[in-house]
Amino acid sequence: MGRYLARRLLQMIPLVIGLSVIIFMLLAIAPGDPVDLLIFGNPKIKAEDISRLKRLYGLDQPYYIRYFKWMWAALHGDLGYSRTYKVPVLSLMWTRITNSLWLQIPAFLLALAVAIPVGIYSALRQYSSVDYAATFFTFFGVSIPAFWFAIMMIYVVAVWHPWTAVPFLNWINLPAGGFSTPGIGEGLPKYLDRLRYAFLPTIVLSLLFMASYTRYTRSSMLEVVRQDYVRTARAKGLRERVVINRHALKNAMIPLATIVALSIPGLFAGAPLTETVFGWPGVGRLLVEATLGGDFAVAQGIIIFLAALVIVFNLVADISYAMLDPRIRYD
Amino acid sequence: MRKWRWLSLPLALVMTIGLSALVGAGPAGPAAGPNTVVIYTQQEPSCLQPMPDACQMFVGTMVAVNFLRDGVLYDQNWKYFSDMMEKLPSLKDGDWKVLPNNKMEVTWKIKRGNTWHDGKPVTAQDWIWAWRVNLHPDFPTAGRDVAQRVESITAPNPYTLVVKWKSKYAFANHSVAGSSILPKHITERMFRANPGKFEQAAWGNGVPTVGNGPYVLKEWQKGSSITLEAYPKWTGEKPTVQRIVFRFISDTNTIIANVLSGAADATDETAIPFVQGLELETRLQREGRRDFVMEAKPGLVWEHIDLNNDNVHLKDKRVRQALIYAINREELVQQLFQGKQAVSHSWLPEKHYGYNKNVKKYGFDQARARALLAEAGYTPGSDGIMQKGGQKLSLTFMTTAGNRTREQVQQVLQAQWRQVGVEVRISNQPARVYFGDTLPNRQYEMAMYAWVFGPESDCEGLYTGDTIPGPGGTGEGQNYPAYKNEEVTRICHAVPAELDDARRTQMLQRMQEIWVEDLPVIPLYLRSDYVGHKPGLQQFLPTGAGMPITWNSPRWRWSR
Numbered sequence: 001m002g003r004y005l006a007r008r009l010l011q012m013i014p015l016v017i018g019l020s021v022i023i024f025m026l027l028a029i030a031p032g033d034p035v036d037l038l039i040f041g042n043p044k045i046k047a048e049d050i051s052r053l054k055r056l057y058g059l060d061q062p063y064y065i066r067y068f069k070w071m072w073a074a075l076h077g078d079l080g081y082s083r084t085y086k087v088p089v090l091s092l093m094w095t096r097i098t099n100s101l102w103l104q105i106p107a108f109l110l111a112l113a114v115a116i117p118v119g120i121y122s123a124l125r126q127y128s129s130v131d132y133a134a135t136f137f138t139f140f141g142v143s144i145p146a147f148w149f150a151i152m153m154i155y156v157v158a159v160w161h162p163w164t165a166v167p168f169l170n171w172i173n174l175p176a177g178g179f180s181t182p183g184i185g186e187g188l189p190k191y192l193d194r195l196r197y198a199f200l201p202t203i204v205l206s207l208l209f210m211a212s213y214t215r216y217t218r219s220s221m222l223e224v225v226r227q228d229y230v231r232t233a234r235a236k237g238l239r240e241r242v243v244i245n246r247h248a249l250k251n252a253m254i255p256l257a258t259i260v261a262l263s264i265p266g267l268f269a270g271a272p273l274t275e276t277v278f279g280w281p282g283v284g285r286l287l288v289e290a291t292l293g294g295d296f297a298v299a300q301g302i303i304i305f306l307a308a309l310v311i312v313f314n315l316v317a318d319i320s321y322a323m324l325d326p327r328i329r330y331d
Numbered sequence: 332m333r334k335w336r337w338l339s340l341p342l343a344l345v346m347t348i349g350l351s352a353l354v355g356a357g358p359a360g361p362a363a364g365p366n367t368v369v370i371y372t373q374q375e376p377s378c379l380q381p382m383p384d385a386c387q388m389f390v391g392t393m394v395a396v397n398f399l400r401d402g403v404l405y406d407q408n409w410k411y412f413s414d415m416m417e418k419l420p421s422l423k424d425g426d427w428k429v430l431p432n433n434k435m436e437v438t439w440k441i442k443r444g445n446t447w448h449d450g451k452p453v454t455a456q457d458w459i460w461a462w463r464v465n466l467h468p469d470f471p472t473a474g475r476d477v478a479q480r481v482e483s484i485t486a487p488n489p490y491t492l493v494v495k496w497k498s499k500y501a502f503a504n505h506s507v508a509g510s511s512i513l514p515k516h517i518t519e520r521m522f523r524a525n526p527g528k529f530e531q532a533a534w535g536n537g538v539p540t541v542g543n544g545p546y547v548l549k550e551w552q553k554g555s556s557i558t559l560e561a562y563p564k565w566t567g568e569k570p571t572v573q574r575i576v577f578r579f580i581s582d583t584n585t586i587i588a589n590v591l592s593g594a595a596d597a598t599d600e601t602a603i604p605f606v607q608g609l610e611l612e613t614r615l616q617r618e619g620r621r622d623f624v625m626e627a628k629p630g631l632v633w634e635h636i637d638l639n640n641d642n643v644h645l646k647d648k649r650v651r652q653a654l655i656y657a658i659n660r661e662e663l664v665q666q667l668f669q670g671k672q673a674v675s676h677s678w679l680p681e682k683h684y685g686y687n688k689n690v691k692k693y694g695f696d697q698a699r700a701r702a703l704l705a706e707a708g709y710t711p712g713s714d715g716i717m718q719k720g721g722q723k724l725s726l727t728f729m730t731t732a733g734n735r736t737r738e739q740v741q742q743v744l745q746a747q748w749r750q751v752g753v754e755v756r757i758s759n760q761p762a763r764v765y766f767g768d769t770l771p772n773r774q775y776e777m778a779m780y781a782w783v784f785g786p787e788s789d790c791e792g793l794y795t796g797d798t799i800p801g802p803g804g805t806g807e808g809q810n811y812p813a814y815k816n817e818e819v820t821r822i823c824h825a826v827p828a829e830l831d832d833a834r835r836t837q838m839l840q841r842m843q844e845i846w847v848e849d850l851p852v853i854p855l856y857l858r859s860d861y862v863g864h865k866p867g868l869q870q871f872l873p874t875g876a877g878m879p880i881t882w883n884s885p886r887w888r889w890s891r
Contacts, residue, residue, distance in 0.1 A: 030764075099554070158592050278585065
């Protein structure tokens with residue numbers, strides 16, 4: 001396993017470098033650099049001003065020079081400066097990733113907390129009304145567009161809020177998007193306020209996770225409970241709870257563990273559509289804005305970071321698979 | 332049961348905390364109290380410095396005009412005024428002089444008593460410093476064509492500025508020297524440390540950013556909101572509204588939801604695009620809701636179709652005129668915009684001082700269009716498409732991809748052109764490609780987009796024959812249609828230097844006469860922008876002219 005790990009880690013290096021070259025070039029050769037867009041807004045700009053601006057932003061240099069300068073700085077921990085937000089890319093990314101994790105982690109945990117028991121129950125009571133309801137729910141969850149569901153939640157919960165007719169429920173008031181109440185201050189009020197704003201987007205995101213994880217758990221569990229060793233465990237007279245928890249569940253979770261490990265980079269990628277609809281300043285929304293706004297340094301930094309995360313968590317998934325299934329060995 | 336007992340206390344605690352987090356104020360009337368106005372907008376300013384181009388987003392101006400006053404503003408009737416100067420200089424009063432060698436000297440008297448928010452006085456040196464920064468070779472701004480017309484600025488005393496202009500310039504009293512204002516005592520050190528990165532300096536990128544206006548920048552939650560609070564030592568009209576909060580939500584539907592839930596007191600021009608604004612206005616009227624008012628303010632955004640005058644078909648004026656006769660612009664604005672966006676007959680809006688209301692008007696006349704094409708030598712082919720010399724009259728029509736309104740307009744026009752035998756293929760591009768590459772290199776045949784004008788706009792750079800960019804062009808500029816007319820070029824170059832208002836108006840009117848006859852561009856309509864506000868918010872007076880909705884924020888008040 002040690003040699004396998006070392007080999008995979010070494011392979012990551014040229015992979016990340018190759019990705020960085022491709023991503024850099026794709027962004028650099030896209031038409032319309034920031035200076036071109038400035039020129040468009042000013043009919044009276046002179047040629048010498050255009051050259052001066054291109055020189056100031058480093059856009060007059062060949063692509064490979066720009067790449068090597070960027071790479072050299074990146075190796076020293078400097079991913080550049082955001083032209084839009086006027087802060088170092090790393091600090092901007094860190095802030096936005098943290099904001100995204102505010103939504104993603106609760107959504108992810110909530111999804112697992114619901115999906116696993118529902119999936120197990122659904123598999124054990126196949127074709128029951130609960131199973132049908134869960135199946136319908138999973139199809140609904142994977143089929144509906146996230147942005148549509150987000151907007152519907154905003155309208156129902158924040159605009160329509162029909163429960164306000166009910167006296168003991170009419171104090172519930174959720175904001176229709178945003179991140180926090182201006183002037184809320186620090187400490188507990190700030191965190192409670194943040195929870196208020198995070199509530200709806202978390203529900204939207206968790207639905208999407210929930211639907212797919214329920215499906216995986218159910219199908220995996222169905223396959224496992226039909227195995228001979230489960231029948232043997234039952235034949236030995238073990239209680240059903242022991243059969244499921246001790247014999248079936250561990251094997252059923254192997255595929256789910258792999259999928260969960262592969263989902264983790266997605267937590268750091270944010271949710272561009274959901275964050276945009278809710279006005280949540282996460283990293284997904286930042287990536288979209290940076291790409292559309294020509295803020296190359298930010299777009300590049302985020303994409304390369306996420307690409308590296310995917311590579312790392314692929315390795316984590318492989319290793320977790322080996323840990324869960326003793327039949328699997330890597331050399 | 333035993334297991335659940337020990338779980339119940341922490342569970343109850345979690346639920347209490349969780350549910351209590353759901354409690355929030357439900358605004359009816361002002362969203363955040365009688366001393367606050369909450370404005371929703373789509374874009375967040377990248378920074379709040381007045382000059383670097385990277386900061387020059389319209390929404391940045393909407394925020395900055397509250398805490399930074401640089402001398403001159405204009406009101407909802409486009410009348411210029413100043414709250415930092417004793418008066419605007421004028422030729423009549425003698426504080427604006429034309430010198431013998433065609434140079435000019437303009438003297439500004441600064442009102443005493445104005446201070447920066449840290450208590451330091453606002454003096455002439457702050458304006459001089461801003462001008463010097465603007466002209467620094469390492470300062471990343473492209474908008475310094477006015478500043479470059481200034482030869483020197485001196486301050487005989489801290490409250491007088493004498494601006495010497497290199498040549499005549501008609502709008503010398505619309506800004507001190509085309510360069511805004513900066514607090515020298517704070518920004519000089521930052522600028523000298525790294526002029527090229529001044530836009531990244533702390534001033535203008537967060538709190539504190541010391542200004543001199545009626546409001547102080549109190550809080551900036553990046554990605555979320557900006558909060559301003561009234562400055563108690565403002566010498567002008569004291570603000571009644573103590574707090575202004577700008578909230579940035581990039582999704583229009585979410586902004587609309589906030590309008591409907593009462594969380595928004597006002598929305599600016601960028602918050603809700605026209606079509607959705609129209610839908611919202613209709614919905615509010617249909618539901619009988621009077622708690623929010625949507626108004627379409629005719630603005631200075633001119634939607635048009637550039638025709639590449641170098642194209643083999645479009646270089647013939649008769650073909651260009653045939654194209655405009657073939658389309659029914661009146662019906663277009665009625666059907667798509669319920670008449671709230673006026674058809675334009677020239678490149679200037681009606682409100683502009685130089686607008687010529689007597690220019691030739693092209694109505695909807697498809698028979699005339701066919702006659703013009705026949706005169707130009709086109710005959711219909713077997714498929715009904717006009718052709719000449721074996722070449723079909725087939726043109727590519729481009730605009731920005733993803734813009735629903737423009738795509739609808741394209742479809743309507745395509746069908747109408749087809750009726751006169753002009754084949755039009757639609758091909759849209761992302762805005763960055765379109766504006767960054769296609770238009771500057773003139774790689775198009777027909778291109779629809781909008782120019783944003785101001786009360787001072789003229790045609791220099793836009794329709795002058797020596798400012799055609801791209802391959803085979805004649806110079807840097809935005810004459811994308813490659814329009815060449817000697818008289819127009821001469822007039823456009825002369826207009827900025829013509830000090831006589833009446834004469835300047837005549838020149839622009841003559842230019843429009845020629846331009847409308849030559850028709851290098853098809854004028855479509857003037858865009859209106861939807862601005863919304865709660866009716867209880869009084870003195871909310873959008874200008875529809877490039878000056879942001881917050882220009883008179885100190886006068887805002889909530890009715891009881």
